[in-house]
Amino acid sequence: MSYPYQFKSLDEYKVAYKKSTEDPSGFWSQVAENFLWRKKWDKTLQWNFTEPSVKWFEGGKLNITENCIDRHLEELGDKPAMIWEPNNPEDRVRVVTYNRLHKRVCQFAQVLKNNGVKKGDRVCIYMGMVPELAYAVLGCARIGAIHSVIFGGFSAQSIADRLEDASAEYIVTCDGAYRGEKIIPLKDVIDDALIGNKTVKRVIVYTRTRTPVSMIKGRDVWWEDEMEHAESQIEKDNVVSFPAVEMDAEDPLFILYTSGSTGKPKGVVHTIGGYMVFTAYSFVNVFQYQKSQVHFCTADIGWITGHSYIVYGPLAAGGTSVMFEGIPTWPDAGRFWDIVDRHKVNILYTAPTAIRSLMGFGLKPLEGKDLSSLKVLGTVGEPINEEAWHWYDENIGKGKCPIVDTWWQTETGGILISNMAGITPAKPTYATLPLPGVEPLLVDENGVEVKGNPASGNLCIRAPWPSILRTTYGDHDRCRQTYFSAYPNLYFTGDGALRDEEGNYRITGRVDDVLNVSGHRIGTAEVENAINMHSGVVESAVVGYHHDVKGQGIYAYVIFQGTHGDETSRRNDILQTVSRIIGPIAKPDKIQFVAALPKTRSGKIMRRILRKIAEGETSNLGDTTTLLDPTVVEAIAGGKL
Numbered sequence: 001m002s003y004p005y006q007f008k009s010l011d012e013y014k015v016a017y018k019k020s021t022e023d024p025s026g027f028w029s030q031v032a033e034n035f036l037w038r039k040k041w042d043k044t045l046q047w048n049f050t051e052p053s054v055k056w057f058e059g060g061k062l063n064i065t066e067n068c069i070d071r072h073l074e075e076l077g078d079k080p081a082m083i084w085e086p087n088n089p090e091d092r093v094r095v096v097t098y099n100r101l102h103k104r105v106c107q108f109a110q111v112l113k114n115n116g117v118k119k120g121d122r123v124c125i126y127m128g129m130v131p132e133l134a135y136a137v138l139g140c141a142r143i144g145a146i147h148s149v150i151f152g153g154f155s156a157q158s159i160a161d162r163l164e165d166a167s168a169e170y171i172v173t174c175d176g177a178y179r180g181e182k183i184i185p186l187k188d189v190i191d192d193a194l195i196g197n198k199t200v201k202r203v204i205v206y207t208r209t210r211t212p213v214s215m216i217k218g219r220d221v222w223w224e225d226e227m228e229h230a231e232s233q234i235e236k237d238n239v240v241s242f243p244a245v246e247m248d249a250e251d252p253l254f255i256l257y258t259s260g261s262t263g264k265p266k267g268v269v270h271t272i273g274g275y276m277v278f279t280a281y282s283f284v285n286v287f288q289y290q291k292s293q294v295h296f297c298t299a300d301i302g303w304i305t306g307h308s309y310i311v312y313g314p315l316a317a318g319g320t321s322v323m324f325e326g327i328p329t330w331p332d333a334g335r336f337w338d339i340v341d342r343h344k345v346n347i348l349y350t351a352p353t354a355i356r357s358l359m360g361f362g363l364k365p366l367e368g369k370d371l372s373s374l375k376v377l378g379t380v381g382e383p384i385n386e387e388a389w390h391w392y393d394e395n396i397g398k399g400k401c402p403i404v405d406t407w408w409q410t411e412t413g414g415i416l417i418s419n420m421a422g423i424t425p426a427k428p429t430y431a432t433l434p435l436p437g438v439e440p441l442l443v444d445e446n447g448v449e450v451k452g453n454p455a456s457g458n459l460c461i462r463a464p465w466p467s468i469l470r471t472t473y474g475d476h477d478r479c480r481q482t483y484f485s486a487y488p489n490l491y492f493t494g495d496g497a498l499r500d501e502e503g504n505y506r507i508t509g510r511v512d513d514v515l516n517v518s519g520h521r522i523g524t525a526e527v528e529n530a531i532n533m534h535s536g537v538v539e540s541a542v543v544g545y546h547h548d549v550k551g552q553g554i555y556a557y558v559i560f561q562g563t564h565g566d567e568t569s570r571r572n573d574i575l576q577t578v579s580r581i582i583g584p585i586a587k588p589d590k591i592q593f594v595a596a597l598p599k600t601r602s603g604k605i606m607r608r609i610l611r612k613i614a615e616g617e618t619s620n621l622g623d624t625t626t627l628l629d630p631t632v633v634e635a636i637a638g639g640k641l
């Protein structure tokens, strides 16, 4: 399979871009022709950003797993779809061919069916990075169930909230997950999440770590038993198959929860047809993927990056995707390079935070590692600083590999702004130009478009691309308010950006109260709510500050009134509370106890000032005249309680 929709030169990119903006329907229907549809769509695109309502390929019938698996079997049956690298480098690597993937996904679809899962049901997946996670995701897609993967770093309380929001009746999990030297007891966390839950009917447990687990009769079943039984039901003449359920292009494929500026994470909903077309299209073009290349995306499938560029994009393109169970620093900081060497990785796609952290170990971990297979490098998740960019370029790419700086979001489903490897020029710290089908613009605070170059402003998108979110689960108005109300008829990204003389975009970071900590998105309000749950806390304010490795760190100002314990134990108890309520990933890096928070006369916390203090810029706090009590600021800046 070659990719008729892959552009191969700057001119071809320009032609594609022009066509995509002049005639989006014509452009995308041509791309969509390259996929397997049970029935072609009636209307390519219908949309308005006021409700909002976006429909791509309406009337089209398909199943995404037939596109990601079945249609490749004839040509690629014995080729690796996934190469799984275990946490411990001494354990066995698992190479999952397309034939094997087909078999396992069919088996698991039957398991879901046996357990009562039907089209449209929500299935929550809380697993480590094992191939079974991909089987679970694709098994859901095969029977038309909506998967909602939750990252292993979220707490029982977070899971409980998500289960309730999605009214999920089914869970797939593992006994535990390996992360370096640690074992995360996933099933235990699920058990805690299920205390008091009345909707979950079934928990399917895959054995990975042999961590002792409680198995509740009538509710919990073992993955292995279920798979064996399913196989015996659907095997015929040595072939295991399960008919993919016919879906509408606009049926939901998955829900993925992400943080916003308000307290509660929202369930971003992506639908099948547009998501499939755009993830494959962007994968093939941004990375300039060539058939039989090995693609290694280091993300976790618990985040959108893993959904789009470990599972759906690469598989829809008939590619080979590496899935890594462990962490970059175990058993040593050469782990990524070891994986690149051993599996002859051609494309490495990782986050700036990982690069910065590995940079800190110097060049020793690179010794003896053959990285000559690498052709393309990518980054995602946060702005990349010059130093990290050059380190990546020189030491990993050896000056020969284009680096694609890919900007996108959970809500966008796929990469929207990025240079395209070897096709469009890179510019360090710039995501550069939009993909075909994507029309970015900058607006000022009044919502007026900032025209001409150079320019800066809030980043918006003018029209829908195929994998734009369709709604936030169970609360469409929240979707409208969050993304489509700040500026009429535009999708607002929440990011600020600059545009240079040539029209290249540089993303400068969030302009709302969302933090980006090690490439993970966390809402300040969410962290404040968790801190405020601690019985001794009166009030708190959370801001981000520059962190050399994480990009942003979490800084919490806390008014504490309890009398229990000393400062250290109070701090630890607050951290433990946040861990319990959200998960370890949301723990503040710094906690400062304060007597009061700087507020305006109308009672609003002045975060601008708190951000400055957190950055250590206390000599230049700006205008404090609107404060109710300016002495509060002096006390905080002086570190006095």
Ligand code: WT7
Pocket: 258, 304, 305, 379, 380, 381, 382, 383, 384, 405, 406, 407, 408, 409, 410, 411, 431, 493, 494, 495, 507, 508, 509, 510, 516, 519, 520, 521
């Ligand atoms: C936010 C979205 C997209 C997958 C991972 C994150 C920031 C993302 C870049 C980049 C600068 C970036 C933005 C965005 N971001 N990529 N290449 N350069 N910033 O997905 O968790 O939904 O976070 O990540 O601020 O809004 P997410």
